[in-house]
Amino acid sequence: MLKRKAYAELLNWKRQRREEQLKKCLLIKGARQVGKSFIVREFGEKEYESFISIDFFKQKQLKQIFDGELSSEEIFKRMTANIPGIKLIPGNTLVFLDEIQCCGNARTALKFLAEEMRYDVIASGSLLGLSYGQDDDDEVEEPASLPVGYETQLVMYSLDFEEFLWAYGYDSDVINELKEYMGSDVQIPESIHNKFEELFREFIVVGGMPEVVMDFAINKDFNRVMDIQNNIIALYQDDITKHAKGKEKQLVRMCYDAIPRQLAKELKKFQYSTVEKGQTSRKFGGSVKWLKDSCLVNACYNISEPYIPLMANEKPEQFKLYINDTGLLTCMYGFETKRAILNNTIKGNAKGGIYENIISECLIKRGYNLHYYKPDDEHELEFLIEKDGEVVPIEVKAGNTASVSLNNFIKEYSPDKAYKLIANRNGVSGAKIILPHYYVLFI
Known part of the structure; x- marks a missing residue:
């Protein structure tokens, strides 16, 4: 249960x-x-x-x-x-x-x-x-x-990472012990970090759909995971065919199928030309709205300036779309992608898209609305959230590369805290709190 x-x-x-x-x-x-x-x-x-x-x-x-x-x-x-x-x-x-x-x-x-x-x-x-x-x-x-x-x-959403850990037999006390390292110069013990990094990669692959998690908790079989996820994706595609109106049936399906391709690009902003060359919102805008309203995707909007309320500063024509469950996204990419994630050998732009997707999913499940900030062609912060009456920037790095965009944001706007999520252990540098990806469950 x-x-x-x-x-x-x-x-x-x-x-x-x-x-x-x-x-x-x-x-x-x-x-x-x-x-x-x-x-x-x-x-x-x-x-x-x-x-x-x-x-x-x-x-x-x-x-x-x-x-x-x-x-x-x-x-x-x-x-x-x-x-x-x-x-x-x-x-x-x-x-x-x-x-x-x-x-x-x-x-x-x-x-x-x-x-x-x-x-x-x-x-x-x-x-x-x-x-x-x-x-x-x-x-x-x-x-x-x-x-x-x-x-x-x-x-309701699919299971979040903490619920996923509960299914593995970890209780809340064990999970909450990780909190003592949040914002601390004391590093997480390497053995603990390696274990939770491994669990988080499994969460990326297995996802949070209850049927998938329950089956995997019992059988520990990634082939069965893939089969169940394929069935869920087919059900979603059938829903599109059954529920979308008229010509939207094909257009919604085209938009949904295009999201993994878009996330595998260097520029993650949703572009209608990824769906069909030369097309614009005039043809596909209604289809994107259908996907958002159906809860099959999560939308993240660019903002003109990073001040509360963020929604008042949205640029409605500039947004990213993320699949509602990252396990389904990795299923859409195929079994070899899942294998590369589990073995921590995945490379390229798709890796960045997958890690953005999982962080977006975790933030949505934490109750946050999603925004990003791209002040110019050279810099971008993956997420901004409203927390404790402040705008909090979150930079997501699939590896552990330099944080130029976050550093510039801190210099210009002086936030009380800023998060950098990486594939490494924790640290602190002024307002910048450096955390492993799985610490998103505490943000």
Whole structure:
């Protein structure tokens, strides 16, 4: 059983329902295969006396529960009439509405179900980040109205590096012992560093998709990893074919398939010409938006100046796209790339792109929005984040080369701290904190 941080978010939502009389359902969003349904089932079975699950894709006949009057009283009455043997226990029942995009009335009804304090309701579904105008699937139903103000939204991702380590049997105390070296002149012992560098390279290759991590934790077979990841990529590609509208089907697929090629270039900024020679945002802009809204990619925007709020300084036409799970990215590159990463022999621009992708993924999972800073043609900082009321620069080096861009940034803007992530041990140089890549889990 995989331990997930999202479980604590579910517990907190339940506590708020009880202690603060929070009149909101929980809506869980995220890409396919990241473990949304699994964690809700685990939560419902462990934390409630009664757990009722409705999958509107598999149990289409149960959509009739939400036909007619949408008061909570009528809905729960029809629920007992259509699902034999269920128990509605006041204060101890969780109702899970899965694949809710297939039942528009159920999404509308969340407003009324949220106000019913006797029972808790969690909803989830596929591609909920898409607006209904972006989705061409006949199974997707547009709700009469969205339950604005009656949903607590939680975005789930694949496992982060700490969760990956938990799956390997490392507990939080062991992991947190690494923190004492953060920002310290005392170097991490070489044996510990080498072990965690090896684990981080495995994380790059295996990724965080729950099915992949669970299988690898048991079988330790990278060929099985590749097979499962290929199946997930095929599922994502099928989703594009099924859900993207009209001509966007082909264009979205072309954009998605082009991202590994773009990340393997020296210039990582997304260029439409990488998708198709001579093309611009006029043809592919909608396709990029579809990929971002579907949570299949993470976007990182260039900024005009490094001041809070960073989003106000975005250059919307200049961005990078990263695959949502780096294990899937390395799968797209092929088995030999995985082998080179594991053996630490990979070279070239693709190496830099892979390390940017994994750091971007880890930062997103830490709750940060992604920005980068390229003040001129010669300098670039891979990431800027907002932390503790300040802009914090992060330079990512696949190896351990000089940090000209970061040094220039420190000289010009005098940040309280700046991070340089490298393939070596830690150190400190003024405001510059030098850390191994895997220390991103503490940033």
